[in-house]
Amino acid sequence: MVDKDQNKGHTEEPENASRRDFLKKSGYAAGGVAGGLVLGGLFGQFDTAEEGANSDQVEQLQNARTFFKRREDFETLAYASERIYPEDENGPGAIKLGVPYFIDKQLAGYYGYNAKTYMKGPFQPQKSGEYGLQTKLNRGEVFLHGLRKMQEVSQKDFGSKFAELEGEQQDEILRKFEANEIKLKGVQSSIFFELLRQTTIEGVYSDPVYGGNKDMQGWKMIEYPGPRMGWANEIDAEEFLSKEPMSLKEYQGGNL
């Protein structure tokens, strides 16, 4: 199954991730024909079918790595977030929802640089958890430490990049981080995992303006209608009201 969202535009990721999934599942990769040119050509066909999706292209122009410099780190992030919020019969997972870009944008801003966090020492990073975040590392650095260690563990345990592992193998690594079984410098691996989990969920369900929740598909899955002026006329309704979602952009009255 290839749905249309999987194959639009020329951006390298996270669509690439979906492409690889698609290839894996459809047997192209196994058949040994996977290669840059072949891939490009194959997906080129789908791209043509997508012509005219202007707003979508604009949105895609807004998705590029700004915090993450190494593509490899971003790839690991994308696959890890997909395991936390996977695609299933209910709808898209983290990658198709743009969650990796959401996290990239969050880390590029004040949140990633801990600008509103008390950052004076002395630090006792090992007390993180018990006392909230106690790292000298800011959140962006925590992500880089964690993702690179995931890659390292992946190579060591399975002899391959995290992004190329089977889902179950990826889960196994994530569970080790979650259980704080992996040693990281300056932060517990469980603290990194919690940040990864929290930001993944936020990327699925926050307003699309932040880079995730693509086309409000996260909201559609959970039947959340987005912001409204109010619900004074519906507040005492007996039945559950499932409404088409409205984005913050529309709520604010569109563009200036």
Next chain:
Amino acid sequence: MATKLDKVDVVVVGVGWAGGIISAEMAKAGKNVVALERGEHRERSDYIGQKDELKYDSRYEIMQPLSSDTVTSRSELDETALPIRTREQMQLGFDVGGASVHWAGATYRYWPYDFEMRSKTIERYGEDKIPEDMNLQDWGITYEEMEPYYDKWEKMAGISGEQDPLAPKRKNEWPNPPLKETPALKLFKDATSNLGLHPFQIAAGNMSQNYTNPDGQTLNACMYCSFCTRHGCDFSAKSDPLATVVPTALEHDNFELRTRAYVRRVLYDGGNKQATGVMYVDEETGEEFEQPADVVVLSAFAFTNNRLLMLSGIGEQYDPETRKGIIGRNFNGQYNSAFHGARGYFKNKRFNLYMGAGALGAAVNDYAADNFDHSDLDFIGGGAIELRQYGDAAIKSNYIVPSDTPRWGKKFKENSLFYAYRGLHIWYTSTVMSYWHNYLDLDPNYTDEFGDPLLRATYKFGDNERNIGKFGVEKCREIMEEMGADIVEEDALPEEFDHVYAGGHYTGGVVMGDDPETSAVNNYLQMWDVDNLFVVGGSAFPQFGSHHPTPTIGALAYRAAEGIEKYMNEGGQLAKAKTKSHKA
């Protein structure tokens, strides 16, 4: 060198409900008032188009950035406290209006018992009922004395409510009728009625209709938009100082609001026991100023009121080793040990839980204060059992899953999508006591941007907190079962304090009373030692009553405003000290 400014009648430090009320009352009385606020003066237009869960609920946009200063925390006297670094762990109000801008609006008066908890406990159960380690004390004021100030605050704030069947009969109706009833609230009310309890609609600072308060400020009917708690209201439909007392004060030329003014010291003449003004820094230029005044009012958040007294060397710092000293003593707060109860999941019913308002809810007070017999119970105090419909957005709704759900992955996604809008949570707003070992002082290791020590909180639960929590959870489970949930789960009670300062209910340290041996301020919030210094706000709570704190803080501010005027006319101490030392 600080620039010395012209003297004013009253300088007010911090403009939340407490400082806003005092500013408005002093301005109306014709006093020359300067109010200093560390943050900015945000307006309704700052909140329009801001219905954004990530920014406000997940990132706490409206709360104080902790980059300059926070509070350090520990549980034991021999521990090194660590700074609480993130806003996930420490939520402090900021900007003009303070915590009142992001409050939910839940409005309860404290009970007669709450104000005289020590006397009334002894009267009914004997002195042995009070554990040795508990600093249980009366407030130095009774419910009867507080009643007119509550009434004044409720009218100013336009509270929407109905008579709680168990509460003292109101002398005046609530200024507005209650908010609308939703199916979830009705379910709670029916179930609690079936169990022989006495449900009512929670009184709310969210307007049930358009309202003009006695000061002429207009509030609009609430739209139930759900972006309420942790948000500022875009419609002036939630009562807060920005919609009420601040504009009232600003109508007067004799009132000046100075923002981005970070007060670092109360200037104190120890020989004459007089506060002479305050020293503050203009946060935009770094310049220092001295603002002299006849009366100094500290009406910042409880933490800041404590810290400013300590940094200024006013009053005797409490020392837990000797159990002597007053400032920082009886630090308490309704967080962590409170707000536990039961969760219910309804497989065949979905509620419109993405709609709501901060204080939209129903409650029973059968287990509040001393409304039930504690003879055979292993705790004192009580609380309301509440069902609230704040209105949850998508991130929050996603986490409402039965506890056997994995924390991530396929099954998590499946359950979070299924159970969204099917989960209801009821909780117990229980009393929190003060103990000799819980207190505030200055931290020896961590400092703010100016090099001044941070405030240190030393805090752990007493048995009362654990036992009352357990009682509340059981009662909540009974109600949730009666409500017919398919899955009923009790909240896990924390064994120990986990250093999460969630919500905003931290209080005490500059407590009120009628005995200078155990209290810092009298029942006009005037310092016992320093006649022209008033310390107003949650810092005055000797222990935490059965309910959310805001209305009591508001009422105390009206009481203090009356006291300040009285002091300016008559001078001296406004209350007579009684010494009947009952220190633990």
